[in-house]
């Protein structure tokens with residue numbers, strides 16, 4: 001298996017509860033290395049652009065409002081099959097469906113305020129990393 005990169009967000013419900021370290025530790029314990037990280041306040045335009053694929057979904061406006069309700073921590077993660085490793089430790093979108101020991105089962109408040117984002121493919125990971133990071137901000 002190849003070492004690859006993925007993109008992660010620690011969402012506002014988690015930064016509000018001071019869970020940045022706890023979530024990062026779960027990512028690291030899953031074999032992922034943080035090769036870039038920054039805490040930002042997303043603008044409405046940034047959040048709308050990031051979730052553009054969901055723009056026709058009924059939850060879109062609420063999701064954008066949630067994502068700009070407080071700071072987020074955006075990260076680039078590196079490891080063996082990083083997209084899958086990250087999604088496995090993140091757990092299902094709805095915390096009610098997430099497996100024991102996953103980030104969302106442990107910390108998520110709701111299907112919307114579910115503490116973490118992780119890219120769903122290598123292709124989207126590359127797009128999402130480039131959306132938030134310049135190449136020189138990533139140090140492997």
Ligand code: UDP
Pocket residue numbers: 059063092093111112113114116117118120
């Ligand atoms: N979401 C929501 N309501 C839903 C489904 C999703 O608020 O019914 C939010 C949730 O924060 C989720 C994000 O939209 O993480 C993106 O949804 P996606 O289906 O891509 O899930 P993910 O890949 O994050 O598990």
